[in-house]
Structure formats: structure tokens, C-alpha cells
Amino acid sequence: xxxxxxxxxxxxxxxxESRAIESALRDAGHYRVDGPEEADVAIMNTCTVxxxxxxxxLRRAKELAAETADLIITGCMALAQGNDFREEGIxxxxxxxxxxxxxxxxxxxxxxxxxxxPVLDGVVGILPIARGxxxxxxxCITKFATGRVDSPSVDENVEKARALVHAGAKxxxxxxxxxxxxxxxxxxxxxxxxxxRICTEIDGEFRVRVGMANPGGVHGIREELAAVFARHDKLYxxxxxxxxxxxxxxxxxxxxxxxxxxxxxxxxxxxxxLDYWTLSTDFxxxxxxxxxxxxxxxxxxxxxxxxxxxxxxxFSKRPGTDAADLKGLGGTLKKERSxxxxxxxxxxxxxxxxxxxxxxxxxxxxxxxxxDSVKCRDEAYRQxxxxxxxxxxxxxxxxxxxxxxAHQTVYAFxxxxxxxxxxxxxxxx
Numbered sequence: 001x002x003x004x005x006x007x008x009x010x011x012x013x014x015x016x017e018s019r020a021i022e023s024a025l026r027d028a029g030h031y032r033v034d035g036p037e038e039a040d041v042a043i044m045n046t047c048t049v050x051x052x053x054x055x056x057x058l059r060r061a062k063e064l065a066a067e068t069a070d071l072i073i074t075g076c077m078a079l080a081q082g083n084d085f086r087e088e089g090i091x092x093x094x095x096x097x098x099x100x101x102x103x104x105x106x107x108x109x110x111x112x113x114x115x116x117x118p119v120l121d122g123v124v125g126i127l128p129i130a131r132g133x134x135x136x137x138x139x140c141i142t143k144f145a146t147g148r149v150d151s152p153s154v155d156e157n158v159e160k161a162r163a164l165v166h167a168g169a170k171x172x173x174x175x176x177x178x179x180x181x182x183x184x185x186x187x188x189x190x191x192x193x194x195x196x197r198i199c200t201e202i203d204g205e206f207r208v209r210v211g212m213a214n215p216g217g218v219h220g221i222r223e224e225l226a227a228v229f230a231r232h233d234k235l236y237x238x239x240x241x242x243x244x245x246x247x248x249x250x251x252x253x254x255x256x257x258x259x260x261x262x263x264x265x266x267x268x269x270x271x272x273x274l275d276y277w278t279l280s281t282d283f284x285x286x287x288x289x290x291x292x293x294x295x296x297x298x299x300x301x302x303x304x305x306x307x308x309x310x311x312x313x314x315f316s317k318r319p320g321t322d323a324a325d326l327k328g329l330g331g332t333l334k335k336e337r338s339x340x341x342x343x344x345x346x347x348x349x350x351x352x353x354x355x356x357x358x359x360x361x362x363x364x365x366x367x368x369x370x371x372d373s374v375k376c377r378d379e380a381y382r383q384x385x386x387x388x389x390x391x392x393x394x395x396x397x398x399x400x401x402x403x404x405x406a407h408q409t410v411y412a413f414x415x416x417x418x419x420x421x422x423x424x425x426x427x428x429x
């Protein structure tokens with residue numbers, strides 16, 4: 001029996017991998033301790049999205065190696081850039097996610113069976129539906145860690161979702177490196193079927209959020225997928241489809257599997273099917289071949305589709321990728337373009353939240369906020385804060401109807417709608 005400490009960095013998919021590791025360790029009788037100095041083994045699940053993250057990972061790995069008897073490093077940076085840790089003289093095992101539980105006690109840790117307790121984060125259940133992707137983007141290092149998509153069956157994922165709901169999950173987060181290509185490795189596109197079955201076959205009151213799905217995968221299923229969203233109230237009306245650029249030339253250089261017209265068609269389809277929904281997208285600013293005209297096309301696309309959530313990232317070279325061999329743009333130019341796009345993004349997002357003020361929304365309380373407040377999500381997955389939660393009797397897992405009273409650019413404030421008393425029967429004179 002081992003005492004373990006685990007740290008997780010990066011995306012929701014990484015957190016799902018860590019929880020699967022913990023599930024296997026608990027099933028074998030191992031237990032978690034509060035810090036690395038108390039542990040027999042420390043596990044670090046790494047991220048490698050940008051260069052700054054990479055430096056932070058190396059720094060933290062050195063600290064953990066000095067604080068614990070045994071260190072295991074897994075996750076995207078470990079699998080894509082394992083030599084970086086060795087070159088820094090960090091004494092650690094570099095392992096794939098699946099190999100971590102067995103390594104804790106020299107292969108004696110069993111694989112968790114179907115009776116393993118579902119993994120929850122408060123009232124949020126994280127469900128990785130597949131690992132890997134079908135893309136070959138020129139700038140991406142994560143693909144070296146995750147490989148091609150590997151999709152469990154719809155039946156298997158529905159049962160995992162059912163277990164999470166029965167264990168208390170009120171929000172299911174469907175995750176993966178690219179949820180839109182779920183099932184492609186088995187010759188079919190299964191995301192609409194999976195979502196439909198989760199919503200129709202699992203009893204209980206809960207909500208489902210679909211994680212990142214590249215436009216190249218979503219485009220071919222956009223009609224069917226939008227129809228599923230329109231059919232089921234359990235699905236948050238939210239999609240995260242990262243376009244990355246408004247220039248077809250840059251998308252071609254990036255080796256993205258879509259072009260701008262396909263992204264527009266996805267947006268148009270969801271606009272047609274849903275009255276109120278959230279589009280989340282990403283832009284990479286300053287790709288090495290991006291011209292002033294290319295940047296302006298991205299700005300035009302941003303203003304045209306007006307996504308309610310936008311992630312703006314400055315391009316950074318990732319070792320071993322094809323884009324790393326290209327001559328980069330100057331840091332000042334990337335900073336200027338990023339600033340212009342970020343300012344436009346904030347105006348667009350603020351306008352979307354401003355339109356919510358005065359409306360009533362059905363929300364799910366997802367987690368506690370600062371002070372006596374709670375963080376909620378409405379039907380389009382927009383964040384709404386309710387203050388004085390104790391006074392209103394609200395806690396994570398509750399559903400409530402609220403009136404939006406104000407906003408702070410990227411989130412709104414609301415007050416619960418007071419229940420109206422039942423009308424009294426007239427009394428006889």
C-alpha cells in the first residue's frame with residue numbers, strides 16, 4: 001500500500017486522466033496524502049500548450065524531485081518532450097497515463113473494474129469519451145503524446161455517464177482532445193448518438209457540456225448535432241469549435257482540417273436551430289506565415305460571428321513540430337495583434353452579457369464562489385454569480401430560476417426569482 005501525491009496541470013481532459021489514475025490507485029488500496037513530503041510517490045500530470053507552461057513544468061518537476069522519494073511524470077509534456085526532463089537532470093520515471101498505476105508498486109496495481117466508484121469533482125462529473133485526435137496540425141506538440149483517436153463504444157461511455165449521475169453528478173463534462181471525431185477510428189461519427197442516448201437513457205436532473213471539437217470534425221455532423229442540442233434541454237447550448245484563423249492560407253499552413261467557410265456553416269447551422277446559445281472559439285495570433293492581411297481577416301471573422309467566449313493565444317514554437325522550423329514574427333508584432341484582438345473580444349463578450357441583464361434564466365449551481373456566493377451556469381453555459389447564497393439556500397447541485405441584474409464583462413450577477421404564493425380559494429361570505 002502506497003501513499004501518493006498527485007498534481008494536475010492543463011485541460012479538463014488531463015484532469016480526467018488524473019482521476020482515472022486515482023481511481024485505479026484507490027481500487028488497489030493506495031491512498032492520497034496532502035503533500036509530496038508525506039508521500040511514497042509523487043505523480044505530476046503535465047501540460048505543454050505554450051513555452052511558458054513548459055518552463056513552469058520543468059521548474060515544478062525539479063521541486064517535486066527534491067521533495068519526494070519517487071517521482072512519476074506523465075501527461076502531454078512528459079510524452080511529447082520526455083527528454084527535456086532528463087536533460088534538466090530530473091530524477092523521475094516518464095510514463096504514459098495508463099502505465100502510472102502499475103508503476104506505483106512495481107506492476108502490482110490492478111486495472112480498475114466496472115465496480116470502481118465514479119470520479120467526481122464536487123457535483124461535476126468528468127467523462128473523457130476518447131483519447132487522441134485525427135488532426136496533424138503543424139504547430140501542435142500534444143499529438144505526440146496522445147496519438148490518433150481511440151474511441152470506446154457508445155454503450156461503454158453511456159454506462160460511465162450513468163455511473164457518474166448515480167454517484168451525484170449534476171453536470172457531465174464530455175471531454176477529449178477532439179470530441180467531434182469521437183468514433184472515427186471505428187468508421188463512424190458517434191458524438192450525436194452518444195449525446196442523444198445520455199440525455200434519453202439516464203434518469204435524473206443533470207446537464208451535459210460538450211468539450212472542444214475541431215470544426216473539421218463538427219462540420220460533417222453539424223446538422224445532426226445541432227438537432228440533438230435543440231431536442232434536449234439537458235444539453236448546454238454551448239460548443240467550443242476553435243477556428244484559429246480567419247485566413248484560409250494560414251489554416252492551410254497550419255494543416256487545419258477546415259477552412260473558414262466550413263466554420264461559418266457550423267455557426268449558421270446552430271444559429272438556425274438554437275435561439276440562445278454560446279459559441280466558444282480560439283484564435284492563434286502571429287503564426288509565422290500570418291500577414292497583416294491574414295490578421296485582418298481574423299479580425300473580420302471575429303466581428304462577424306461574435307463568439308460569446310474567445311481564447312486568444314500568441315503563437316509560440318513547440319519543439320519537434322514543423323512550425324518550429326519557420327522563421328517567427330517579431331514579439332512586438334505578435335503583441336500588437338494580440339492586443340487588438342483581445343480588445344475586440346472583450347467588447348463582443350461584454351455586449352453578449354449586457355443583453356442578458358433583465359432576463360430570467362434557469363441555472364445550475366456548479367460550485368462555491370468567493371465569500372458567500374455560488375457560481376452557476378445557465379442553459380447556454382454562461383457564468384452567473386449569485387451572492388448571499390446562504391440567505392437564498394443555494395449550494396452546488398441546486399437548480400434555480402434567477403433574474404440577471406448586472407454583468408462584469410465575462411460573467412453576470414443574478415438574484416433568485418422568489419416563488420409566488422399559491423392563489424387562495426375565496427371564502428364564503
